[in-house]
Amino acid sequence: MAETPSRAVHVSTGIGGLDEILYGGLPGRRIYIVRGGPGSGKTTLGMQFLREGVKQGEKALYVTLLQTREEVESVVTSHGWSLDGIEVLELPEDIKDAATTEQTIFRTSDVELHEATDAILEAIDKHQPDRVMLDSIDELAVLVETSHQLRRHLVRLKRKLEKVQCTSIFSLGAVGKDVTSLQTIVHGVINLSVETPPYGEPRRRLEIGKMRGMTFVGGYHDFRITTGGIVLYPRMEVSHAQPDERLERTTVPSGNKQLDQLLGGGLVEGSACLITGTSGAGKSTLTSLYAQAAAERGERSAIFCFDERRETFLRRSEGLGMNVGRYVDEGLIDLRQYDVGKISPGEFMQTVCHAVDVDHAKVVVIDSITGYINAMPNERALMLQLHELLTYLGDRGVLTLLVVSAQGSFGTSQPTVDTSYLADTVIMMRHFEARGKMSRCIAALKKRHGPHESAIREIQMGEGGMRIGPPLTQFSGVLTGTPKFEGPRESLLEHGGEPEA
Numbered sequence: 001m002a003e004t005p006s007r008a009v010h011v012s013t014g015i016g017g018l019d020e021i022l023y024g025g026l027p028g029r030r031i032y033i034v035r036g037g038p039g040s041g042k043t044t045l046g047m048q049f050l051r052e053g054v055k056q057g058e059k060a061l062y063v064t065l066l067q068t069r070e071e072v073e074s075v076v077t078s079h080g081w082s083l084d085g086i087e088v089l090e091l092p093e094d095i096k097d098a099a100t101t102e103q104t105i106f107r108t109s110d111v112e113l114h115e116a117t118d119a120i121l122e123a124i125d126k127h128q129p130d131r132v133m134l135d136s137i138d139e140l141a142v143l144v145e146t147s148h149q150l151r152r153h154l155v156r157l158k159r160k161l162e163k164v165q166c167t168s169i170f171s172l173g174a175v176g177k178d179v180t181s182l183q184t185i186v187h188g189v190i191n192l193s194v195e196t197p198p199y200g201e202p203r204r205r206l207e208i209g210k211m212r213g214m215t216f217v218g219g220y221h222d223f224r225i226t227t228g229g230i231v232l233y234p235r236m237e238v239s240h241a242q243p244d245e246r247l248e249r250t251t252v253p254s255g256n257k258q259l260d261q262l263l264g265g266g267l268v269e270g271s272a273c274l275i276t277g278t279s280g281a282g283k284s285t286l287t288s289l290y291a292q293a294a295a296e297r298g299e300r301s302a303i304f305c306f307d308e309r310r311e312t313f314l315r316r317s318e319g320l321g322m323n324v325g326r327y328v329d330e331g332l333i334d335l336r337q338y339d340v341g342k343i344s345p346g347e348f349m350q351t352v353c354h355a356v357d358v359d360h361a362k363v364v365v366i367d368s369i370t371g372y373i374n375a376m377p378n379e380r381a382l383m384l385q386l387h388e389l390l391t392y393l394g395d396r397g398v399l400t401l402l403v404v405s406a407q408g409s410f411g412t413s414q415p416t417v418d419t420s421y422l423a424d425t426v427i428m429m430r431h432f433e434a435r436g437k438m439s440r441c442i443a444a445l446k447k448r449h450g451p452h453e454s455a456i457r458e459i460q461m462g463e464g465g466m467r468i469g470p471p472l473t474q475f476s477g478v479l480t481g482t483p484k485f486e487g488p489r490e491s492l493l494e495h496g497g498e499p500e501a
Contacts, residue, residue: 011131011167014052015045017232018190021208021217026188029165031158033137033183035172036192041204041225042171043075045192046133048229049169054085058130063120065091065139079228089123091116091139113143117153121160129166136171137182151182158185187212200341206232222346233346236353236388249449252363252399255293258468259286263444264451267425269362271449272390272400274420277429279405281440282459284308285466286427287365287401288317288324294363295327301363302334302355304348306371307405310337321463334359340371345385348372352389356398364393368403369419383419390422406430424448429459432478441478442468 010025019025026032034042050060062083064072069088076083117140124132137154144150154170161168170186183189189209196202205220223232251266260266267273267290275283291301305313313335317324327333334355338348355361366372373382393400404419420426426445431438440459444452455471456478476484 012052012056013045014048014055015230015232017221017223017234018045018206018230021221021232021234022211023215026167027214028167029162030187031161031168031170031185032188032190033170033172033186034190034192035209037173037194039202040192040194041223041230042173042192043135044079044225044230045190046135046169046171047076047079047081050086050131050133051081053131053167059127060086060131061089061123061127061129061133062086063089063091063123063132063134065116065134065136067135081229087123087127087129089120091119113140113149113153116140116143117157120157124160124164124166128164132161132166132168134168134170136173138171138173147181151185154182155185183210197341200339203344222344224344224347233344233350235346236349236385236392251450252290253293254286254289255296256289256466256468258457259289259442259466262442262453262455262457262468263425263427264447264453267399268449269399270394270397271424272394272402272422273425273427274402274404274423275427275429276404276406276420278431281429281431282442282461282466283403283405283429284313284316284367285320285322285461286429286442287367287403288322289466290363290399290401291333291365292322292324292327295323295330295332298332299362300332300334300360301365302352302359302361303336303365303367304352305335305337305367306340307368308337310335313337320461320465322465334361338371345382349385349389353392356393356396361398363399363401365401366403367401368405370403370405383422386419386422420445425452428479430479432480434475441472443479 009028010019010022011028012019012025013022034045036042046062050062053060062072067075069090072088073083120134134157137150140153141147141150172182188211191207191209192204193207194202194204204223204225206223207220208216208218217234217237219235221232221235223230225231249268249270252269253260253266254263275286277283287303291303294301303313314325314328324333324335328335336351352364352366355364369386390400402419402423425447427442428445429440429442432441433439440461441456442459443456444454446452453471455473456475457471458469460467460469472478
């Protein structure tokens, strides 16, 4: 495949994301197969393609080989569309009956297929369309005994379409006969698939199986069928050029003096920070500090919640005396709650990119990766997509904060997915038992860009937000959850100890 887009004349499909992965649309005056099972979106895609042609002043012809015009209109109406400007050809009733009747050795199937092809050719001669949708080849396939017979008639149809110089889409589902050879007579193949997970909405994906003489974005692309048609979310393409390490990296403050001190001055723009810890250890509060600090500088942030309800997030922040709610109302913080059963990975990534490229967010929070992984088909795909997303955000100078929940009461078990190698900075937050009470602690495990403290510090949550104490130098075994206290009582925050300046 070439590395630069083809210069052939393209026609828009009416689906923005599909035009994007095709670098402008389908090469005109060619025939394409859209292949997929029932409910995958073949007819919807074809109708959007025809409607786009009508919008551009072109003639459009829709050939239905099984459905009646009334059935087609009901599908179109469900999307809020109309058939205005689209000519509809129904298969003659005698041929339609033959297509739905069980074949026998006495049926003259080739004659019936010839009649169906003649009806289509007559309609093309009559209307001289610029765009054609044939829905579907399956209904022609059941009229014949071998794919060779079907191929012969489709070649005949192809020559007619090439003569009138129109762009055509043939839909193809899961037929009983081997129709692989049919894909060799067309210019391109678009594969649609739908999968129903154990929980949640069906997941739909599109893949360009073949496109002669042009480049395209390969791989699977998530899409959704909405009222109004298909919305496609192109797979992210990331440049792998090495960044210029000589460029100055700006430090991003948290607004908390002790936290910035722990991190050697703060986090760095364009980096990714992983915050791991037990439930209730303060992970979301820490991310809120960075979002609030960005808002105080007049910069935008985007927080994507998978585990916590939006209202709960706001109430917790308000209870800690933080101004997150005010900045959400002012539009400086974009706080979104997601249901993992209703969003696809591709849709989520496009949403994040929109927040950065259009809304100019400088801080992005994903809370949490543990919730996000539930929206993914498998762990390997998660790692690849996260790597692409973090690279994309890093190239744009965005500080990305990723939250991961640790398992176990004290977080001594490994998290459900190891993403630490993807992050530039790793912050660990834990609960530990001290003098009969539960306390919290924080430590920076690594930081690629600049120094950081190796000390473990105690933290407390209260009206003033997050309070970070001095290093717990008089404890041993803090990270086990049951440390041994080896110093005087006043070294603990709860006994009057003050955080370092």
